[in-house]
Amino acid sequence: MAPPLALDIDGTLTTPSGRIDPRVFELLPDWDAPVVLATGKAFPYPVALAHFLGRPETVIAENGGVAHVDGETAVLGDPAVPRAVVEAYEARGGEIGWGDGDTVNRWRETEVALSRDGDEALLREVAAAAEGRVEVVDTGYAYHVKSPDVSKGKALRRVADALDIAPEAFVAIGDSENDASTFAVAGESYAVANADATAREAADVVLDEAYMDGTAELLTDLRERGE
Template identity: 35%
Template sequence: MLKALVTDVDGTITDRRRRINTAAVEAVRTLVDAGIEVVLASGNTVCFMDGLCKMVGTDGTIIGENGGVYRRGFSGTLRIPGDQKTCLAAFEVLNDYFAGKGVELELFGAQYRFADVAFARTIDPEEARAVIRDRHLPVRLLDTGFAIHIQAPGVSKGTALVELAREMGLSPSEMMAVGDSENDIEMLEVAGIGVAVRNAPEQARTAADWVTGGAYGDGFVEAIKKYYPDLFSR
């Protein structure tokens, strides 16, 4: 049996309006109660993730800021492989560019972030990527469908999963990952089993080993029952 589960949050254990799927929470708690470690992985901040872990019922092991931070358990040391200084410098370039076009970029929770930069989806991500390429900025841009993130190169949920697995005494091959967005692709690729829920874009579905029939949280529950059948046949 797979020894750990890493799951994205928004769009994976929620619905399209970011409301938590209660059946997904029950599935997570079934895994936890059976001794399967569950890691919540998101583009969100550590403080958001801590509250979510408490309410869902996990032990506080997280991947946050799209891999820019990760931690083993509530009492573990927060690791910060991301580079926020570089991301902020790139954001200023983008902000100046779009200000010249009459668009002001709205930062999300900058005071609570350690590694990346997130802002509202008020611009075309592809235009922002073109600016990054043209200015040779040493960052990459991620569109999660809920926000746009600037991240240091070489940092992803996948790289965080590998490092976190080492701290957990596991191999990535012993872990299952579930996601729905382009920021989940590396995570789906390095996990032993990668699952994309049906609402995921084509790139994420291609990276996955299996794509669910159901979307959002319903797809997540479908995946958990498929790969942990013994826990749900009792």
């Protein structure tokens, strides 16, 4: 039997241009174990992907700030301090950077995500003034201002418990520093070749191939191993 999976989305299930790789719709709909989509994106994004895969909406969003399993949603992160930090950043001339509409943050419940075109040094300076009540996570796609009390790994433990599966039974695949906590919880962890230094160091194995090329090859191997 194939193992349960904890899968990042951006950089892991996507092409280098950021599109969902079509092989996701070949490999995951019939995966015969739970699949947890664990992302830094806002809650509706992984829910929508699970829906279009025809799979249960078992997701971790906002870097562990929101978890959803068996129809129950848990909001685990407190947005108050992250939002105050971003307001202070804007007051000093910093920009969130997504333009009018800002669909990146529109449905975000526990954190704020800022464009990587923004002033990282200023953002980290303002965040440091919060004296440990927030952290800034660089996913390679955005700067996430979040509570240090939440992570994908902590949320995976919660989801695994709800599914009555040992966290060590999961295989985790990811590409960014926000996946390091997931790697620490899962029994096996893999960083795709495009992964950042933190993810590469935290993973059990760094794959030879990048983006969905690496993920697809590994998923095929895992399925064959379970047969």
